[in-house]
Amino acid sequence: MQTNFTEEQLKLKDNKSSEKILKKCVHCGMCNATCPTFNLLGDELDGPRGRIYLIQDMLENEKKPTANVVKHIDRCLSCYGCMTTCPAEVNYMHLIDHGRKYIEKNCEDVGENFPHEARSIHYDKKTSKGIYGKATPEEASELLEEGIEVATIPWVDKSEN
Numbered sequence: 001m002q003t004n005f006t007e008e009q010l011k012l013k014d015n016k017s018s019e020k021i022l023k024k025c026v027h028c029g030m031c032n033a034t035c036p037t038f039n040l041l042g043d044e045l046d047g048p049r050g051r052i053y054l055i056q057d058m059l060e061n062e063k064k065p066t067a068n069v070v071k072h073i074d075r076c077l078s079c080y081g082c083m084t085t086c087p088a089e090v091n092y093m094h095l096i097d098h099g100r101k102y103i104e105k106n107c108e109d110v111g112e113n114f115p116h117e118a119r120s121i122h123y124d125k126k127t128s129k130g131i132y133g134k135a136t137p138e139e140a141s142e143l144l145e146e147g148i149e150v151a152t153i154p155w156v157d158k159s160e161n
């Protein structure tokens with residue numbers, strides 16, 4: 001796969017490793033066949049090839065993680081069934097770990113203010129920062145009913161919040 005990291009971005013060890021791995025991926029989609037979330041949900045973005053695309057786009061373009069991207073990355077079970085069928089031996093494990101680290105680093109922890117901040121971002125279209133924080137299941141349901149996409153990010157250690 002073609003990559004477009006800048007020289008500056010490649011000074012970061014994780015980017016350098018991910019670039020090497022991304023170049024090996026030929027986008028064949030064979031990995032999707034052994035991915036439980038792809039088979040269950042039938043959405044390209046819930047399979048390894050789609051997630052690889054999302055991660056590459058986020059890293060190369062230094063995008064703030066959106067709730068939609070977080071959702072698809074979150075749904076990965078880290079079972080690595082995809083790695084068993086990849087003919088190019090793409091190290092998906094590194095890519096998903098890197099994507100998750102990037103998400104955690106590039107979202108602001110707004111703690112208990114999460115519902116309020118999420119509404120501000122949604123209704124004030126000028127802001128596009130990524131956030132994470134705490135919400136009760138009821139608050140999360142209300143946000144979803146308002147059309148505000150939220151996702152759980154279980155890899156964040158809540159004990160540190």
Ligand code: SF4
Pocket residue numbers: 024025026027028029030031032048049085086087088089090
């Ligand atoms: S099987 Fe391997 S090479 Fe093909 S799309 Fe999946 S990760 Fe890329």
Ligand code: SF4
Pocket residue numbers: 034035036037038047048051075076077078079080081082083092
């Ligand atoms: S680790 Fe498992 S759930 Fe995640 S993309 Fe690979 S096969 Fe799918």
